[in-house]
Amino acid sequence: MSQRIYVPRDSFALALGADKIAAVIQNEIAARGLDALVVRNGSRGMAWLEPMVEVETAGGRIAYGPVTPADVASLFAAGLLEGGDHPLSLGDPEQIPFLKRQQRLTFARCGIIDPLSLEDYEAHGGLAGLRNALAMPPLEIVKQVTESGLRGRGGAGFPTGIKWQTVHDAKATQKYIVCNADEGDSGTFADRMIMEGDPFVLIEGMIIAGIATGATHGYVYIRSEYPEAIKVMEEAIGIARHAGLLGWNVLGSPNLFDMEVRVGAGAYVCGEETALLNSLEGKRGVVRAKPPLPAIEGLFGKPTVINNLISLASVPIILDKGGAYYRDFGMGRSRGTIPIQIAGNVRYGGLFEAAFGLTLGEIVNDIGGGTATGRPIKAVQVGGPLGAYFPEKLFDTQFDYEAFTAVGGLIGHAGIVVFDDTADMLHMARFAMEFCAIESCGKCTPCRIGSTRGVEVLDKVRAGIEPERNLALVTDLCNTMKFGSLCALGGFTPYPVMSALTHFPDDFRPQVLPVAAE
Amino acid sequence: MMQAAGTEVMQRITDVVDALKEKDGALLPILHGIQDEFGYVPDESVPVIADALNLSRADVHGVVTFYHDYRKHPAGRHVLKICRAEACQALGGQALAERAMALLGIGFHETTTDNAFTLEPTFCLGLCACAPAAMLDNQLIARFDETKLAEIVKEIRS
Numbered sequence: 001m002s003q004r005i006y007v008p009r010d011s012f013a014l015a016l017g018a019d020k021i022a023a024v025i026q027n028e029i030a031a032r033g034l035d036a037l038v039v040r041n042g043s044r045g046m047a048w049l050e051p052m053v054e055v056e057t058a059g060g061r062i063a064y065g066p067v068t069p070a071d072v073a074s075l076f077a078a079g080l081l082e083g084g085d086h087p088l089s090l091g092d093p094e095q096i097p098f099l100k101r102q103q104r105l106t107f108a109r110c111g112i113i114d115p116l117s118l119e120d121y122e123a124h125g126g127l128a129g130l131r132n133a134l135a136m137p138p139l140e141i142v143k144q145v146t147e148s149g150l151r152g153r154g155g156a157g158f159p160t161g162i163k164w165q166t167v168h169d170a171k172a173t174q175k176y177i178v179c180n181a182d183e184g185d186s187g188t189f190a191d192r193m194i195m196e197g198d199p200f201v202l203i204e205g206m207i208i209a210g211i212a213t214g215a216t217h218g219y220v221y222i223r224s225e226y227p228e229a230i231k232v233m234e235e236a237i238g239i240a241r242h243a244g245l246l247g248w249n250v251l252g253s254p255n256l257f258d259m260e261v262r263v264g265a266g267a268y269v270c271g272e273e274t275a276l277l278n279s280l281e282g283k284r285g286v287v288r289a290k291p292p293l294p295a296i297e298g299l300f301g302k303p304t305v306i307n308n309l310i311s312l313a314s315v316p317i318i319l320d321k322g323g324a325y326y327r328d329f330g331m332g333r334s335r336g337t338i339p340i341q342i343a344g345n346v347r348y349g350g351l352f353e354a355a356f357g358l359t360l361g362e363i364v365n366d367i368g369g370g371t372a373t374g375r376p377i378k379a380v381q382v383g384g385p386l387g388a389y390f391p392e393k394l395f396d397t398q399f400d401y402e403a404f405t406a407v408g409g410l411i412g413h414a415g416i417v418v419f420d421d422t423a424d425m426l427h428m429a430r431f432a433m434e435f436c437a438i439e440s441c442g443k444c445t446p447c448r449i450g451s452t453r454g455v456e457v458l459d460k461v462r463a464g465i466e467p468e469r470n471l472a473l474v475t476d477l478c479n480t481m482k483f484g485s486l487c488a489l490g491g492f493t494p495y496p497v498m499s500a501l502t503h504f505p506d507d508f509r510p511q512v513l514p515v516a517a518e
Numbered sequence: 519m520m521q522a523a524g525t526e527v528m529q530r531i532t533d534v535v536d537a538l539k540e541k542d543g544a545l546l547p548i549l550h551g552i553q554d555e556f557g558y559v560p561d562e563s564v565p566v567i568a569d570a571l572n573l574s575r576a577d578v579h580g581v582v583t584f585y586h587d588y589r590k591h592p593a594g595r596h597v598l599k600i601c602r603a604e605a606c607q608a609l610g611g612q613a614l615a616e617r618a619m620a621l622l623g624i625g626f627h628e629t630t631t632d633n634a635f636t637l638e639p640t641f642c643l644g645l646c647a648c649a650p651a652a653m654l655d656n657q658l659i660a661r662f663d664e665t666k667l668a669e670i671v672k673e674i675r676s
Binding site: 011012014015016047048050183184185186187188189192224225226227228229262263264265266267268279280281282283284285286300341342343344345346349350351372373381385415417418419420423428431435438439441 | 651
């Protein structure tokens with residue numbers, strides 16, 4: 001059998017020239033007459049090492065990175081196929097501390113397998129959860145998910161099992177499974193990595209959700225900013241259909257389930273579940289008032305399970321190993337693992353899946369290695385553009401839904417963005433308001449008008465116009481937005497604004513301009 | 519000639535609409551299809567789509583204008599999107615965007631007079647651990663910097 005050389009097709013690697021590297025490697029293989037083939041895998045999630053090339057040797061996999069096309073010839077000269085020594089050699093990738101410290105359940109296969117090979121998927125434990133689910137009554141599947149303690153990984157943290165139970169109990173001629181892959185939060189890329197690195201785990205999770213609740217059709221709503229994820233996902237669905245995994249008789253059972261990809265059109269607010277449903281229906285992505293809950297009246301008015309991608313992709317392991325196995329990871333009411341995404345100005349950025357309970361300081365300093373620029377950390381934004389800015393004094397906060405709420409923040413989709421001491425927090429607060437103004441769906445007044453007024457008032461603060469009075473106005477405005485908005489966009493924009501103001505008040509004071517020396 | 523060109527455009531619009539109109543919630547897929555075909559959503563397509571989906575023209579117009587992706591006018595030959603979101607800002611994304619504007623002599627949502635570039639902001643390409651990020655047409659670019667920016671501009675202008 002030909003020896004496998006892995007060159008990721010994950011966007012991290014592609015954006016750093018992986019296609020060119022793969023082509024140069026192909027040329028070297030041909031020129032040297034070697035019996036090797038290039039496999040395009042997903043990413044292991046160590047972004048600072050991308051593009052990371054791996055080779056399968058008799059002694060296991062050996063990694064090299066970050067590789068450029070110009071390095072390829074010297075890699076072969078150093079004996080790449082034998083895992084030969086080279087300045088870029090990283091040894092066994094699983095022994096790299098960043099990867100070794102993780103507890104990979106949802107991302108167990110990501111970066112290891114060929115994402116479009118069902119054989120690879122099954123050889124690494126895929127479909128075991130679905131096979132178990134097919135042998136259970138639907139209510140038992142729901143019970144396993146409830147027992148696992150899995151909560152919505154999109155940010156709201158709503159128990160997944162309860163959602164499923166509601167849809168299971170609803171009587172309707174048609175029900176839907178909708179995967180929210182509109183991963184718009186800055187600092188997040190977990191959904192993208194699954195779609196590009198292990199798409200069958202999402203397909204398997206959605207089939208299980210369908211069988212559990214009686215839904216026969218699924219949609220994956222992917223943002224248009226993810227062209228590679230769209231490509232891989234569509235191809236994977238085609239392969240799954242061809243293999244009898246999707247369609248009339250799922251794996252030979254009497255169950256029907258099929259699914260398709262739908263592409264968003266650049267509206268951040270469509271990550272909000274009811275706006276997403278409107279968008280899927282072909283309407284403006286305007287938020288709906290709740291109730292009715294989507295589980296009762298969702299897509300096209302039918303009962304709908306709408307879950308975040310990571311929630312759905314965590315279902316196969318739960319059905320494979322049992323709800324109790326998953327629940328045994330984590331702390332308090334936050335059970336299982338969470339793929340933490342470490343981004344921004346950080347030395348070791350990437351995806352770190354671990355049980356809940358790490359402290360923010362451990363994540364940013366021990367795992368992330370501090371800033372990329374080498375300067376001191378000033379602030380860390382957790383949970384995307386609607387998440388709070390944390391100063392160093394809150395770094396002992398544990399990564400847990402409740403612990404973050406207690407200190408005026410949220411974990412959101414678990415993205416962490418690090419800023420060094422050059423960050424201007426008044427600018428970041430203004431940006432939060434500006435972003436809300438650009439992305440507001442316009443349905444409710446606090447969000448639509450409040451965000452624009454917020455930008456204006458913060459501009460006055462910047463200009464030194466009655467700063468005290470205007471900061472009081474910002475605080476009041478944030479209060480109105482927080483309690484008066486229909487959804488999290490207007491409701492949570494106050495988190496970054498108020499946390500910046502509370503923890504970094506010096507940045508909001510009028511700047512004393514240095515007097516030029518004559 | 520005008521008549522012939524107009525007929526051809528209408529035919530292309532109708533082909534896209536006919537291929538997708540039976541889907542549930544067909545409007546977004548149709549608009550994506552139209553934009554893929556023409557590079558923007560021509561005004562002439564709105565009544566055709568409205569008619570096929572039994573919607574009012576106002577409904578279709580409302581959807582076209584709601585979403586940032588749909589263009590009302592053709593873009594330049596190349597579209598350069600620069601990420602404005604927080605993770606990219608943390609590594610100098612804003613300065614880079616300003617540099618691009620200066621280099622191209624345009625602001626966001628504008629096209630250069632030689633029609634070579636349209637510059638657009640984007641909010642997150644999911645490359646946040648390799649920031650700053652950009653996208654040239656469909657090509658993702660991570661660890662974007664002034665050197666890469668200058669290379670792109672030079673290559674396309676030459």
